[in-house]
Amino acid sequence: MIQKIVPFLMYxxxxxxxxxxxxxxxxxxxxxxxxxxxEGNVFSAVFTLEGQDFYAFNGGSHFHFSEGxxxxxxCTTQEDVDRLWEQLSEGGxxxxxxxxxxxxxxxxxxxxxxxxxxxxxxxxxxxxxxxxAMLGMRKIIIADLTRKP
Numbered sequence: 762m763i764q765k766i767v768p769f770l771m772y773x774x775x776x777x778x779x780x781x782x783x784x785x786x787x788x789x790x791x792x793x794x795x796x797x798x799x800e801g802n803v804f805s806a807v808f809t810l811e812g813q814d815f816y817a818f819n820g821g822s823h824f825h826f827s828e829g830x831x832x833x834x835x836c837t838t839q840e841d842v843d844r845l846w847e848q849l850s851e852g853g854x855x856x857x858x859x860x861x862x863x864x865x866x867x868x869x870x871x872x873x874x875x876x877x878x879x880x881x882x883x884x885x886x887x888x889x890x891x892x893x894a895m896l897g898m899r900k901i902i903i904a905d906l907t908r909k910p
Contacts, residue, residue, distance in 0.1 A: 764814050768832075771820035772865060777803030779865045780817070786848045787811055831860065831868035835877070839903050845871045846900045859901040873903045 772779055777795065780803070784790040787810045796805035806817045836842045846855070849871070852864030859872050879891035891906045898905070 767814045767816055770815060770817040770826075770867065771824040772817060773822055773824055774819050775865055776806055776817055776819045779863075779867075780806050780808055782863070782865075783808070783810055786845070826862075826866040826868065828860075828862075828868050831870050833870045833872060836871060836873050839873070842871055842873055842901055842903070845869075855899055857899055858895055859898070871901070873901055873906075875903050876901060876906055879906055 780792060780795065784792060789809075789811045791809040793807040793809065793814075794805070795803050798804050802819070804819045806815075808815055808817070834845055836845065842859075846859075846861060849863050849869050850861040853862045853866075855861050859870050859876075860868060861871060862868050876891060876895060880888050882888045882891070887907075894906050895901060
């Protein structure tokens with residue numbers, strides 16, 4: 762099945778390195794195509810991370826990623842949160858509320874599924890506590906999202 766909506770990422774000049782970096786982090790990666798120029802540099806790529814297709818291009822120095830666009834990763838365990846937080850921020854930067862920026866400037870949200878479940882809790886106090894706890898965190902700590910007795 763072909764996805765109708767596919768993120769198209771414009772990198773400055775390190776697309777080949779970026780695809781290899783993501784493939785080393787996500788076990789379910791398929792590199793469908795790497796197009797190279799005459800010098801052997803990757804200028805275009807099509808790849809899949811965890812079932813999500815991406816198109817990407819080396820667009821030159823005038824392209825920059827913005828926090829206005831991020832990739833949201835749903836994690837089911839604290840171990841997944843911890844691993845992805847460290848790996849994706851390597852050479853990049855760690856921010857607040859589960860956000861990191863990778864070394865290519867692309868923003869990622871590393872969010873445990875439990876947080877989204879707490880946000881949807883019918884008890885507004887539970888949802889509010891989880892939201893306020895998250896707002897004080899950098900990396901999301903699942904155990905700290907729920908009200909202590």
